[in-house]
Amino acid sequence: MPAAPSPFVSTEWLAANLGAPDLVVVDASWHLAPTGRDGRAEFLERHIPGAVFFDLDGISDHSSPLPHMLPDPHAFAHEVSALGIGDGLRIVVYDALGLLSAPRVWWTFKAFGASDVMLLDGGLPKWLAEAREIEAGAATRAPAHFTARLDHSVVAGLPQVERALASGSAQLLDARSKERFAGTAPEPRAGLPSGHMPGSLNLPHSEVVADGRLADAETIRAAVAQSGLDLSRPVITTCGSGVSAAILWLALERIGKRPLALYDGSWTEWASSGKPVETDAA
CATH class of the missing domain: 3.40.250.10 (Rhodanese-like domain)
Known part of the structure; x- marks a missing residue:
């Protein structure tokens, strides 16, 4: 069985492409409650320059008693458009543990029709280990338009x-x-x-x-x-x-x-x- 094309980009590639107008970096950090860690708080302390924070629990179906279930397409489009993620952009997703919650957000974007979404190989830990640039505080991008079409299959x-x-x-x-x-x-x-x-x-x-x-x-x-x-x-x-x-x-x-x-x-x-x-x- 042939393997699928790699869904990963390297830290070297991302560092070279940061700031490209058609690229958006997404911090998808999320932690189980018993760890006591807060993905958003950690994002505000440090993140890859220009990254926006994807709240896995916030961008979800709030009518469901289950945690972080997929929202409907309209709600997803509204939330990610407000983050500045729009049609035609290249999306690179990472998380604070390297590979835990980022795959879920990568899969979510693909399920809603994103055509060019990748994962950062090694995530934030590798980025930090290489002493690459980081920034703190809230991140904002101009609102965009994301067309969400959920692949129910x-x-x-x-x-x-x-x-x-x-x-x-x-x-x-x-x-x-x-x-x-x-x-x-x-x-x-x-x-x-x-x-x-x-x-x-x-x-x-x-x-x-x-x-x-x-x-x-x-x-x-x-x-x-x-x-x-x-x-x-x-x-x-x-x-x-x-x-x-x-x-x-x-x-x-x-x-x-x-x-x-x-x-x-x-x-x-x-x-x-x-x-x-x-x-x-x-």
Whole structure:
């Protein structure tokens, strides 16, 4: 299977292209609540020059009780246009951990029709390690016009996931840790049981990321083989709340396997909807 074209740009490339009128840099930093970290606050302290902040929780479906679900196209277009992100621009996304939340925002832009969206290889950690220029404070760009057309085929909802598991029409690949998948470690969201969807497979995103960068194809293939995933069959990526599932999307594309869809609600929706929960102790 041929690998997809690389979705990454290097820090060298970005440094050389900063300030280009058709380029917008997006800081997509986001952290789980237990870490106590605030992506926006950290952005105000330091970010790549000219970057704008994409609030993963803010640019979401506020009518849903689930965290950072995709908004409708009109709301997405309104929010990103206000950030100065418009049609025809080249978009480069990064995050503060190297490769955690940036893939989700990269996938989101692609799902809404962005034609030229890339990820910064190594993210902010690599940029800082190379002592490249940073700036602080709020960032503003002139408002733009973004035309959002959601490709519903890449977004899996609960009914589609239930059908896939029942019929075997697609495999569910879960990016959470082995312990959370097994039900032996708690979920980061209070009141949510750990465990997994019966019949799903586990590939922790940490196994395909090394030092904040996507692992090489050989490492990914070995991790995929260990998970039991059949690369000849469709796959839906999932995780705790639809963020690290996008890391698995990237990893699978690197080895030439484009996923069928990403389960937006992921484990948070499944486990809070009274659906069957399986654990290693069951």
